Amino acid sequence: MKCLVAGGNVKVLGKAVHSLSRIGDELYLEPLDDGLTLRTVNSSRSAYACFLLAPLFFHQYQAAAPGQDPLRCKILMKSFLSVFRSPAMLEKTVEKCCISLSASSCRLVVQLHCKYGVKKTHNLAFQDCESLQAIFDPAACPYVLRAPARVLAEAVLPFPPTLAEVTLGIGRGRRVILRSYQEEEADNPAKAMVTEMSVGEEDFQQLQAQEGTAITFCLKEFRGLLNFAEPANLSLSIHFDAPGRPAIFAITDSLLDGHFVLATLSEMDPHGQDPGCPELQRPVPQLQAHSTPLLDDFAGDDMDSYMIAMETTTLGSSREGPRVLPSRSPSPRAPSEDDEAESTVPGTPPPKKFRSLFFGSVLDPAHSPQGPSPVLAEDSEGEG
């Protein structure tokens, strides 16, 4: 693969990487015929993001060497981000950026051609990987909201930067409401301030949803896309469905498009949110990723990320509905400590209630998550 980004697009590429870094720790690069895709997924598999940069985005774009299959790779987000650390500096000093990957080398080479003849070459280690794809279809979502990113950025301004989740819904008079979402914790009686922002229908380019529909998703992850879209003056569409089903946030222009797919809370708090929304009793099956390949992918991962994926999807408090848990594929590395793992890993943004997008297929591609009963496959030993 070889592609050359020139001029102002270098900064755009940098900003896209910054957006993706809000979601996941690994960046999957895959050159396709219709452009270069940069994808990532978060550790609990509840958020997926993808930018597709069309061939026209590049000064030169070659998906693969002639006669060869396109190569794809997975690199540490931190490494790739370090190349584009300061978008402001990129704009001022970088004239061209060349990204290349060849079958023979074991490094992804990113070369920045800067002013005054300075050339910065970054050789980044990568891992071979399979294609990271989430199957989602915005057209299949019954509800759509579309507004200039600026309107949405202004709408989230009143919320504190540390707020994890927000509820978006349609209120009376077809006003779009954003409200801070707080998980009620029995052991923490100190209530937090609740902030609500109400925006009139006239600020939206498209509003196809009834009063009472609402979804709750991770605000921090959404801000990642908003920070990219707002300065670029793009419109942002939100395609969503019932609570529990993933919401798709999309931006598009002639040279690129971006999709952030975020899991939404599957049970609505009976106290808050919009009264019109039906309370779901059963969790709905989530998206399934492209089957088999991901299993191989994770066999190579270190234990920590495997455990995080497990912890954030185990049963929470007893008042939550039954959850589907992955069947654990027997692995020599699965110690019994997993069962005793502490609750949330500090700093993991998606809380326990969020369901994984890639569930069954990650660990057991043959089955898809169904039914209400928890499935926690014990390792071998049983009675008798």
Next chain:
Amino acid sequence: MKFRAKIVDTACLNHFTRVSNMIAKLAKTCSLRISPDKLNFILSDKVASGGVSMWCELEQENFFSEFQMEGVSAENNEIYLELTSENLSRALKTAQNARTLKIKLTNKHFPCLTVSIELLSASNSSRIVTHDIPIKVIPRKLWRDLQEPTIPAAEVSIYLPLLKTMRSVVEKMKNISNHLIIEANLNGQLNLKIETELVCVTTHFKDLGNPPLDSSQNRDPEQMAEVHIDIRKLQQFLAGQQVNPTKAICNVSDKMVHFDLLHEDVSLQYFISALS
């Protein structure tokens, strides 16, 4: 108990925001007393505040275009609430471009002070931000701890120098020692002093002027009154004064230091007890 108030004037709104920012810097949790004419932000020294107490008072008609309150009862026509000061200042921060701001006491699942802001926006559309600040209603039996403090007799009363200057001096001194000595006399001289085994640093302020004080008759104008306090408390106080006040007086006695400030029409009394 009822409380509803509205601000429509931008200057009043900005002033109220500045007051709440100052309170947020001075006290994490404070009490708010609502009476027909005034609003008071109170930090009582009965609470574990480490020997610091505060009484801030503003006349409601200087801020609100509408103000209605009904206290706990006809004889006790006041409301005392406890809230996290930062919540109020955060809520008001979003009122930068507001057309109107309304505050009212509500009970949405739990008692709140609801701040409702109608924003101006470029297009014709209206945007409304609502913040529900959780509060605790303070029962009447605790009201006596939250009354206006009696100003203790001071040995010396002096006008303060520019607070910004004091703040930078105190910040640097804090790195050397936590034990600060404030000295002042009736000749307009104020010293900030720290002493350690290795070093002794004193900053002298001169020609500050002294407000009239009754007990000053028999006192030698050169004689310094001194008080020993924890420097961090003074630093916190000075950090809350973003704008230089209209009037700033410091009253020194050996048991405490009392700061009497006036920010336009908002008065602030701040007391720091001496180190024992």
